[in-house]
Amino acid sequence: MENFIVSARKYRPATFDTVVGQTSITSTLKNAIKRNHLAQAFLFTGPRGVGKTTCARILAKTINCENLNENIEACDKCESCVSFNNSASFNIHELDAASNNSVDDIRNLVDQVRIPPQVGKYKVYIIDEVHMLSPAAFNAFLKTLEEPPAYAKFILATTEKHKIIPTILSRCQIYDFKRITVEDIAKHIEYVAREESVEIEEEGVHIIAQKADGALRDALSIFDQIVSFSGNKVLYESVIQNLNVLDYDYYFKITDSIFNGDISKTLLIINEIIDNGFDGQYFIIGLGEHFRNLLVCKDPETIKLLEAGAAIKAKYSEQSANCKADCLIKALEINNDCDIYYKGSNNKQLHLEISLMKMCSLNQNKLNKISEEKKVEIPITPKPASQPKPEYKNPQIKTSGLTQATKQTQQSTQESQTFSTQKKVIPGTISIKTQNIEKKVEEAKEDYSTKSQQSVQEEKFNQEQLELAWKSFAKTIENKNAAFYSTLINRNPEIKDDFLIEISIENKFQEKEFEDNKQDLLTHLKNELKNTKIQFKSKIIENIKEEKLYFPQQILKKMEEKNPNITKLKNQLNLEIEF
Ligand SMILES: [Zn+2]
Structure with missing residues (x-):
C-alpha cells in the first residue's frame, strides 16, 4: 500500500513563486539574492x-544553487539542488529550539558553523521556534551572530517576536509573515483538490x-481530514458537519427574522441552534461577523473585505440591500454587549435571547409596517357615524371588533408560538365595555361643553409641529424611562379633529404604559404647541395572530406567567433586566 503523505508536506512549495500569500516577502528575498545583498541573519516572524x-x-536551496534561472529560482538539477531535494544536503542545518534549547545544543551548532561548506557557497542554519531558547543559550549564540563567517547564514523563525531579546533582534533582518488570506488559502485548497x-x-x-484562520498548514490538515472522512466527493454539508461549524444559512435566516422584527421566529431559530449543540457565545461571534459582512457589502469599496465564495457573496449582497446600515450598526452594538457580558451572565440563554429581542425591535419601520398589515380599525362607539366631535378626556377604550378577531384567533391557534399569547374572549365583556365607553363619551361631552365656555384662543398646529414636539418630549425621557421612550419614538401621533391626537397602541402593555406616563407628555405638548385643548385618543392596533413582545420586561413577564420558576430564579439570583 502506498504511503499516505499529508498534503501540507506533499504540496509544500519548493520555489519562491509557489509560496502562498507572501509575495512581498518572496520578492524582497529574490531581489536581495539578485543584487547579492543578502543579510547575514534573518528573523522570520508571524x-x-x-x-x-x-x-x-x-x-537556503536557492542561494546554494549553481545555475539560478532568470527568475531567481533554483534550477532543481544541479548537485546542490538534487541533494536538497533528497534532504541529503550538508549545507542546511535545522534546529528545533522548542526541543533543543539548552546551551549545549547551541554550542554544538556554533561548532559546526566553524567548518566551511564542502559543496555550494553557503551553510544555512535554520532555528525554528527561536524564542524557546534559554537565556543562557541565547547568550552563547549571540557571539556567533555578531561575527559570523561569510559563508554562514542564519534564519531564525518564531511565532513570538516579542520574546526575542533586543540584542538578537538588532542583528537580524526582520521579515513579518502575514496571515494568509482566506482567498489565497481557498485557491490553494482548490489546487490541491484538483491534483x-x-x-x-x-x-x-x-x-x-x-476555519484555518490564516494558516495554510492547518487548512491542508483539515482538508486531509475531511477527504479521509467523505472520500473524493466533498459536499458543503459534510464540511460543516466535520468541523462543527454553524451553517451560513442559520445566520441568514435569523438576520431576516431579526430585521423583520419577528421575535418568535428568532427565538425558535436560536433554540434550534442551541439544541444542535452550538455554544451561545460561538453563535454571537458568528452573528457579529455576519452583520459585519452585511455592512461591508454596503459599499463597493469595502466589498472586497468579504471573504466568502461567490454564491455566498451574492447572498450577502442580497440580504445587505434589505438591511439599513444604522440598524446593522445598532445590532452590532447589542451583539457586542451580549458577547462582553455573556460569560458573567447567570442565565446565558436568557441573556442571549434578550439581546436578540432587542435587535428585533431595531427596525421599527418594518415593525410598524407589520402592525399596519395586521391592523384592525376599532370603532370607538357602536355607531362611529354619530360619534361626537369633542375631545375625549380619558378614553381608556379596550378593543372591540372582537368577533372578527376571535375567528382569526381561533384559526391561528395552531400557529401559537413560544411567547405569543392568544386573546381569550369571554362572552359578555363586550356589552360591559360598551357601557363603559358610552359613559366616558358622556363625561367627555360634559367636559367639552364646560371648556368651550372658556373660549380661550388656542393656536393651531400641524402634523409636523406635533411630531417635533412629540420627539422633543421623547428626548427628555430617553435616559429616565427607556421603555416609554421607545414606545414614543415608534408611535406616530396623528392629528384628528383639531386638537385631538390619536395614538395607536399595540397591546395591553403599551396601553398601560401610556396611561401611566401620558400626563407629562400632555403637559409638554400643551406648552410646546401653545394649546391647552390638546387631548389624546388611543387606538389599539389589534394584532390578530399574536401579541408581539418587544421589550425585555414584557418578555420576562410573559415568561414568568408561563413558568413561575423563572420568577424564583430571578429573585434568588437577584437578576435584573438590562436595557
Ligand atoms: Zn540548482
Missing part, C-alpha cells in the same frame, strides 16, 4: 503555518479556509 520554515528552506482528483464544493473550500 503566526504558525504561514510559510516561515518553507521560505527558509527555499532561501488529488477530489471534487469539493466551493462553499466547503471557503469554510475550511476560514
Whole structure:
C-alpha cells in the first residue's frame, strides 16, 4: 500500500513563486539574492503555518544553487539542488529550539558553523521556534551572530517576536509573515483538490479556509481530514458537519427574522441552534461577523473585505440591500454587549435571547409596517357615524371588533408560538365595555361643553409641529424611562379633529404604559404647541395572530406567567433586566 503523505508536506512549495500569500516577502528575498545583498541573519516572524520554515528552506536551496534561472529560482538539477531535494544536503542545518534549547545544543551548532561548506557557497542554519531558547543559550549564540563567517547564514523563525531579546533582534533582518488570506488559502485548497482528483464544493473550500484562520498548514490538515472522512466527493454539508461549524444559512435566516422584527421566529431559530449543540457565545461571534459582512457589502469599496465564495457573496449582497446600515450598526452594538457580558451572565440563554429581542425591535419601520398589515380599525362607539366631535378626556377604550378577531384567533391557534399569547374572549365583556365607553363619551361631552365656555384662543398646529414636539418630549425621557421612550419614538401621533391626537397602541402593555406616563407628555405638548385643548385618543392596533413582545420586561413577564420558576430564579439570583 502506498504511503499516505499529508498534503501540507506533499504540496509544500519548493520555489519562491509557489509560496502562498507572501509575495512581498518572496520578492524582497529574490531581489536581495539578485543584487547579492543578502543579510547575514534573518528573523522570520508571524503566526504558525504561514510559510516561515518553507521560505527558509527555499532561501537556503536557492542561494546554494549553481545555475539560478532568470527568475531567481533554483534550477532543481544541479548537485546542490538534487541533494536538497533528497534532504541529503550538508549545507542546511535545522534546529528545533522548542526541543533543543539548552546551551549545549547551541554550542554544538556554533561548532559546526566553524567548518566551511564542502559543496555550494553557503551553510544555512535554520532555528525554528527561536524564542524557546534559554537565556543562557541565547547568550552563547549571540557571539556567533555578531561575527559570523561569510559563508554562514542564519534564519531564525518564531511565532513570538516579542520574546526575542533586543540584542538578537538588532542583528537580524526582520521579515513579518502575514496571515494568509482566506482567498489565497481557498485557491490553494482548490489546487490541491484538483491534483488529488477530489471534487469539493466551493462553499466547503471557503469554510475550511476560514476555519484555518490564516494558516495554510492547518487548512491542508483539515482538508486531509475531511477527504479521509467523505472520500473524493466533498459536499458543503459534510464540511460543516466535520468541523462543527454553524451553517451560513442559520445566520441568514435569523438576520431576516431579526430585521423583520419577528421575535418568535428568532427565538425558535436560536433554540434550534442551541439544541444542535452550538455554544451561545460561538453563535454571537458568528452573528457579529455576519452583520459585519452585511455592512461591508454596503459599499463597493469595502466589498472586497468579504471573504466568502461567490454564491455566498451574492447572498450577502442580497440580504445587505434589505438591511439599513444604522440598524446593522445598532445590532452590532447589542451583539457586542451580549458577547462582553455573556460569560458573567447567570442565565446565558436568557441573556442571549434578550439581546436578540432587542435587535428585533431595531427596525421599527418594518415593525410598524407589520402592525399596519395586521391592523384592525376599532370603532370607538357602536355607531362611529354619530360619534361626537369633542375631545375625549380619558378614553381608556379596550378593543372591540372582537368577533372578527376571535375567528382569526381561533384559526391561528395552531400557529401559537413560544411567547405569543392568544386573546381569550369571554362572552359578555363586550356589552360591559360598551357601557363603559358610552359613559366616558358622556363625561367627555360634559367636559367639552364646560371648556368651550372658556373660549380661550388656542393656536393651531400641524402634523409636523406635533411630531417635533412629540420627539422633543421623547428626548427628555430617553435616559429616565427607556421603555416609554421607545414606545414614543415608534408611535406616530396623528392629528384628528383639531386638537385631538390619536395614538395607536399595540397591546395591553403599551396601553398601560401610556396611561401611566401620558400626563407629562400632555403637559409638554400643551406648552410646546401653545394649546391647552390638546387631548389624546388611543387606538389599539389589534394584532390578530399574536401579541408581539418587544421589550425585555414584557418578555420576562410573559415568561414568568408561563413558568413561575423563572420568577424564583430571578429573585434568588437577584437578576435584573438590562436595557
Ligand atoms: Zn540548482
